[in-house]
Every structure is written in structure tokens, then in C-alpha cells.
Amino acid sequence: MKLLESRVRAEGHALDERVLLVDSFLNHQVDPELMLEIGKEFARLFAEDGITRVVTVESSGIAPATMTALVMSLPLVIMKKYPQRRNQEGLLETEVYSFTKNQPYILTVKREFIRPGDRVLLIDDFLANGEAAFGAIRLIEAAGAAACGVGAVVCKSFQPGKGKLLEKGYRVEALADVAFMQKNTIRFVGETL
Numbered sequence: 633m634k635l636l637e638s639r640v641r642a643e644g645h646a647l648d649e650r651v652l653l654v655d656s657f658l659n660h661q662v663d664p665e666l667m668l669e670i671g672k673e674f675a676r677l678f679a680e681d682g683i684t685r686v687v688t689v690e691s692s693g694i695a696p697a698t699m700t701a702l703v704m705s706l707p708l709v710i711m712k713k714y715p716q717r718r719n720q721e722g723l724l725e726t727e728v729y730s731f732t733k734n735q736p737y738i739l740t741v742k743r744e745f746i747r748p749g750d751r752v753l754l755i756d757d758f759l760a761n762g763e764a765a766f767g768a769i770r771l772i773e774a775a776g777a778a779a780c781g782v783g784a785v786v787c788k789s790f791q792p793g794k795g796k797l798l799e800k801g802y803r804v805e806a807l808a809d810v811a812f813m814q815k816n817t818i819r820f821v822g823e824t825l
């Protein structure tokens with residue numbers, strides 16, 4: 633998505649070779665118009681997949697996922713993170729390793745919000761090692777639903793998440809696909825020097 637790539641290039645800040653900050657429009661301040669365009673693009677990409685529910689992981693996935701759900705006229709479910717297991721009736725839980733915090737957390741969703749037979753589209757802000765996406769997929773599948781696709785606003789393809797998801801047969805769509813980055817340099821997949 634060219635509009636997104638140019639925003640990442642203009643405003644993104646590669647902290648080092650693995651962490652990209654896009655605080656001015658996605659992770660801290662949010663640009664709602666850009667989020668709406670992102671929502672339209674995910675809705676277009678998954679229009680033929682019979683999606684019944686959009687799911688995201690708190691917190692930075694919420695803005696793009698809300699817009700996707702709005703454009704698709706579907707409910708949005710936000711998976712919540714806790715430091716420890718809750719062991720609550722009706723709550724599905726799985727442990728996930730956090731890319732940004734370098735420690736595990738417990739990802740949860742109420743069983744009532746993902747139904748057996750649902751066809752779920754998972755939207756998140758970043759796809760890196762795939763830990764968050766695989767955690768969300770474990771919960772979706774534990775609820776008896778199908779994970780029909782993963783939509784990442786930004787994917788860092790030099791990290792293994794995308795490859796691992798594709799290898800397991802999941803569909804992945806990334807709106808900005810970073811092939812390489814270094815302090816002050818970002819190169820997208822398919823971009824020539």
C-alpha cells in the first residue's frame with residue numbers, strides 16, 4: 633500500500649535493525665484517516681473469504697482492526713493481555729512471548745465472542761516473529777473457529793513470523809512489507825535500489 637509505505641518512510645524511525653517506531657500515526661498518535669484507508673484495503677483483500685469476525689490483540693492493533701471491521705460491517709473482538717493466567721470460566725488463554733517487552737504474557741479471549749464455525753480475520757499492527765499471531769490463532773482454533781487470514785499493517789519480512797505462518801498454510805497480507813532496515817534506512821519488499 634503505497635500511501636502507508638510513504639508514511640513509514642517519512643515518519644518511521646528504525647530504532648535499530650529490528651524495531652521500527654511509527655509513533656506518529658499508529659503506535660502512539662493515531663491518524664484515523666490513514667487507519668480508514670488501511671481498513672478499506674484489508675476489507676478489499678479479504679472480501680471473498682466469508683469472514684464473520686475481525687480479531688485483534690490489544691493495544692496497537694485496535695485502530696486498524698476497528699476500521700477493517702467497520703468497512704466489513706463485522707464485529708471486532710479484542711484479545712486481552714495479562715501478566716498471569718486468570719483461570720476463569722469461559723476464558724481461553726495462551727502464553728505468548730512479547731517481542732517488544734522480551735517477556736511472556738497471557739493472551740485471553742472470552743469464548744462467547746468467538747463462536748464455533750466463525751471465519752476470523754486477525755489484524756495486528758506489526759508482524760515480527762509471529763508469536764502474537766500464533767497465540768491469537770491458537771485461541772481462535774481453540775474456540776472452534778477458522779483463522780482465515782492474518783493482516784499486518786507492517787510486516788518485517790526479515791524476521792521469521794510471516795514465513796512461519798505461510799509454512800503452516802495461513803494466509804498473510806502485509807500492507808507495508810519491510811525487507812531490510814537499519815538506523816535511517818528502510819527498504820520494502822519488491823523495492824529496487
Ligand code: 5GP
Pocket residue numbers: 650651652653654659689692729730731732756757758759760761762763764765793
Ligand atoms: P511478534 O509477536 O510477531 O514477534 O511481534 C508482534 C507484536 O510485537 C505486535 O503486536 C507489535 O505490538 C509488537 N512489535 C513487533 N515488532 C515491532 C516493531 O518493530 N515496532 C513496534 N512498534 N511494535 C512491534
